[in-house]
Amino acid sequence: MSAHFEQLALWLKEHRITEVECAISDLTGIARGKISPTTKFVLERGMRLPESVLLQTVTGDYVEEELYDQLINPADVDMFCRPDPNAVYTVPWAVEPTALVIHDTYDKAGQPMELSPRNLLKRVLDLYEQKGWQPVVAPEMEFYLTCRCEDPDLPLRAPVGRSGRQETGRQSFSIDAANEFDPLFEDMYDWCEAQGLDLDTLIHEEGTAQMEINFRHGNPLHLADQILVFKRTMREAALKHNVAATFMAKPMTGEPGSAMHLHQSVLDHEGQSIFSNPDGSMSALFLHHIGGLQKYIPELLPLFAPNVNSFRRFQPGTSAPVNVEWGEENRTVGLRVPSSDPQNRRVENRLPGADANPYLAIAASLLCGYIGMVEGLEPKAPVQGRGHEQRNLRLPLSLRDALERMEQCAALVPYLGAKFITGYVAVKRAEQENYHRIISSWEREFLMLSV
Template sequence: MKKLASWLKEQKITEVEAVISDFTGIARGKIMPSNKFIAEKGIRLPESVLIQGVTGDYVDDEIYDDLISAAEIDMILKPDESAVHMVPWALEPTALVIHDCYDKQDNLISMAPRTVLKKVLALYEAKGWTPVVAPELEFYLTKRTANPDHPLQPPIGRSGRPESGRQSYSIDAANEYDPLFEDVYDWCEEQGLDVDTLIHEEGAAQMEINFRHGDALSLADQVFVFKRTVREAALKHDINATFMAKPISHEPGSSMHLHQSFLDKDGNNIFSNKDGSPTNMLYHYIGGLQKYVCESMPLFAPNVNSYRRFLSNTSAPVNLAWGIDNRTVSLRVPESSGKNFRVENRLAGADANPYLAFAGSLLCGYLGMINEIEPSEAIAGNAYEDSKDQRLPLNLEEALALMEQSEILKETLGSLFVRSYVK
């Protein structure tokens, strides 16, 4: 805490946002003067904050009492000094500090999404493997509207016109919103968010930002902060940004593709042999994803709306297939040199909580490597047509039923987390 206190004083920070992520990926916490933050011996929040729904509602009372202490006790929040970011849009010098949640016995709260990811990363650490991830996050820019029942529409760009039609990879279409993205990139740099490429995606005013590959926990933190950054930049320019998985019925959905590879203790990619050929680990990782991803599906697709994205021939996966450089499958192995072999999980929607989506994908693949699970045959053609027997859960109800019955998820992520998340 001394290091953090010193940094806050050096940066002349007057206000601190002490935050955690709830199940839905919403930032919850407290805003306070920096001197009070430094003086605090542990910020407290009620444990029930973690199990709020996206609307702020809680589960039924009968179930609630089974998940949370009847006394509604407080959690103790401890700042992670490696997860501190400026808040560039604030009127006063402000810092956002991401916290971990502890109980009074100094144990991490098992339900907290950041704890869930840490638990999975500990499995890799025990094997001497270091996950390297690179998320790709899609979102829509939309016209402001006061009525949430009205269909969303593209905003007015620099040309004075809204977009119409598909504009995949169009530079001119992306340039329509240059002032907004200048703010996004400037703010990301100020916050230490390691963003890379901007792409105009298929939908009208649909964009994608790619992050550089790196540490899984840090990148989950960065995606968590980035979503808020984009929304704030959009508001500054009098438009909205949405990370819903399927915000517009006739447009493509928005995903959060996750590239994953792993380094051994010597810094070598465990998916690559010395001769540049793929190792069995690569195939077993894919096998684990294929075997366990259905019962983990609520971590990748957490809302009713999430399942509207999974439609054939809409650039969204609808199967458990894998292939090399094939965008019709769920699990893609991009064509690359041997040392860069990686798996791209294309299942998660942009609406997923990054901590839980990362944890789910890394866990499924880990179980595949540990248990040497063989994948199906790779698909070279159109997986929408060639893998109809490998279907995903069709709706949230089916996905939750599979998760609730999953003994392996209860064993690895904890029974309390699984029960609480499902409820």
């Protein structure tokens, strides 16, 4: 037994944990795995899962057989999942003392699984480490609270708060509107504190019963793990109070979408920002980082907007950015540079949706900036004023277009690997085909008796 695993086993014993939820993230961001008695977990030091778990769609289906056989062993062999002792969280709402342990995945030869989102993020972080760079991120997660709804054909509605009334209108940054759900958020904060999540502020966002939780800046892998845990924690807290929490990118017609804004910066091995010159001005590396984001975000958009619903957030006239323009203190562009001192200079990628897999969105955002720095890419001129009308750097308009663009970008293959690109695109195409089989309420309302 390794020293790290011995420490994990001791932690489980000290906290009297009786069950361990052994989890990995699939491509969608769903936690999949097994629940094991602690004694068995310690004895086996991990778990085995079918490789096919990494090719599951959000509906639980799989990609077509021809691609399936190209991407994994056709016999559907097991992969080996090893616990990360630095990714252990209690499950405060569980009846029995329970811990969630996030695992890494390996094939039978001991090589990291190329289709694993967590492995992809580690691969990108290795690129930075080889340069002596340390990326830092600070995510902001937006989500909606809604009434619980058993019928998916019915539109979602705002929940009833402590006052006994539903919220109406736009209540951006309203303290009273957020306080309507104080008991829910008290549980959420208590549970997150028990899990060691690095939460910062809670604000009421622009939409009706739309909230935002900000995380403190830190290690990208650690924060991706925390987002996976937080989304589950938020849903559990909402259910306890008889409402629902959703991280869909666009859950309600006429309301703003929900984003996962990513603030990102890069330090050197001495902890100094490489985004600033000694005189405090923007460094060439900072501008190249933005140049990389501008060039490659449109090529990697499916990692930021992974679902059909994601593209509803980018509709013209909404508050979401629709391009990869950049500007200082400008929330109307996709890449905002907030005011800060030179050491904390950063860029905020405002394009990822709250529905994105956190490992993949963070990996993609850091990768775009990395390529920009190593290739010396120059950004476009910053936007002054309103940026929604800027059309030079527009995004693909649909998931179909975005997947084709990602699939055809040869420059990404050395970084992501051909297997990952093929597998991810195949999973998202399978989901899209499944979506097109469903007859929507719009079609029934406007076409049933009219055409």
